[in-house]
Amino acid sequence: MQPVLELRDISKSFGPVDALVGVNLSLFAGEVLALLGDNGAGKSTLIKIIAGVHTPDGGEMRIRGRRVDPRTFDVRRARRMGIETVYQERSLGEKQAIWRNVFMGRHLTHRFGFIHVAREKAIAEQILMQHLGLRGAGMDPRAPVTRLSGGERQGLAIGRAMYFQAETVILDEPTTALSLKEVGKVLAFIEQIRASGKSCILVTHNLAHAFNAADRFVIMEKGRLRMQYAKDELTLESLNRNMLDIANGLKN
Ligand SMILES: Nc1ncnc2c1ncn2[C@@H]1O[C@H](COP(=O)(O)OP(=O)(O)OP(=O)(O)O)[C@@H](O)[C@H]1O
């Protein structure tokens, strides 16, 4: 099976800091990959390279078999190639109405270039109902994003990614600072991504959430991929132990 995403020998430095060193990684359709590792391990840098935010210093990237040209690859192109990233904090413009937020940067337009407001509102409403389960008079696409709880915002961002039919959804710390009930919602969204045959990269410090949601586990340390496991090779306890061993320098 051809991977939807393939990274070969990716490197990235910020001044004297080697944030990524020789990273090789493949991601397959219908797969949820947990990207784990201590603070500063390079997780966010890696997903930002995939999302077109950062340009790698070296290495190759293929998206559904197509080689990506690092000179022209950016966030817009990544999106057009089916990669959507949901950041914990800044993925949603908080002051905006929900419907505007959904179409930020890519409005539906009439033939003459006017924004198709009625259709955008209707679709935003559909996303709220389908992906968030929010119904009735209380939830309105015209309401500001601040009306949504943290979990609902994550859900809206994920719903947006699904509406635009992202092939790959990248989630950076989606469950941090959420209540138990909201965590449940986010994990259910990830399950939907898998069930629809799309793929997901989940960055998290919460091993229980990672173990619950993911099919495969990659542990990074100091810019390198240190360990990879399929779910059937692990228990939550052994995942915990492996992470601790790497952090304590016991695994070489
Ligand atoms: N824009 C930047 N400029 C300079 N250094 C950076 C930049 N982004 C990341 N770094 C450095 O690169 C290394 C990897 O950082 P990165 O944010 O990828 O880690 P992370 O695994 O996401 O950590 P965390 O779990 O704390 O979010 C760190 O040493 C960090 O300080």
Ligand SMILES: [Mg+2]
């Ligand atoms: Mg990070």
